[in-house]
Amino acid sequence: MEEIINKVANSVLEVFDLEDFFPKQSLQSIDIAEWLTEGIVLIEKDFRESLKNYDWLQYKDSYVSIFCSTDAILPAWTFALVAVNLKFIAIKVVAGSKHDLLLNLYQEKLEQIDFSIYDKKPVILKGCATKPVPNEAYVLAVQKLVPFAKSIMFGEACSAVPLFKISK
Template sequence: MTNEIVNKVAQSSLVVFDLEDYYPEQEAVVLDISQWLFQGFILKEKEFRAALQNFDFSIYNNKLIALTCTTDAILPSWAFMLVTVYVQPYAQMVNQGSVNDLYIAYYQQLINTIDFSIYQDQPVIIKGCSKKAIPEEAYVMATKKMMLYARSVMFGEACSAVPIYKRKK
């Protein structure tokens, strides 16, 4: 009689989908537009435009940009639009909001490009326990797409997965 240990997880047909594999390599940077406001609060259009024209936006080359204003300034929508015009030629991505909002937008864009048909009729685990800050919204987006193809969707690790979805027969 052998007491061989069998790794049933390795022998299973489970397919792992890991959002961490798609985590951006580019640095995420907060770009605070209050630096171009008078005393950090007041937008004077002529001075604002001049400050943007004189700023070296090339420092944001190939970065993910979270546009925000860290003061309680009341700004017109076009203020963020104008900053975008200057930073977009250098940045990999520009989004208004927090870094988390930026990552949500990043994953939303990314998930729409992934070919989920490769998971057709497969039991899939959407891997949890990431070492990187994957927004929870990305898991929801991936689940919505995965449900269209996978036979079943679980969350977590193969040894302790939580059932999320199972296609009805």
């Protein structure tokens, strides 16, 4: 019987997996609507009192997004005031959805990577994520890879979709 050889493992193909950069810490959200009268009216005195009595420690060492689930018209300082309460508790605070938070974290991480290590190499941008990697993160990653990679494919090695190849 002939030995089975893993050609993918033996190839020069580099795998870039965005799941490797998915935050390990908790991702949490705060809905400002819970502190609004009838979910839409901000009464400053009541709002400040609610924030003062809120259990902020539940967000310790977490990434936090602050949003409002209603169509309330809020003063610009609303999100900032909530963020002040999280400053020394949460790792990072973003105004927006959990998706916005994830995208922000991926933007930061992708800016820190030295993509020159992929110079003139075939790269597969791993797809089929089991974690909720934002589509925008794939767009950012491919923009960072294009100046260096010889070629870029998306998906898995067994069924990749070609995205880019340096023309000869």
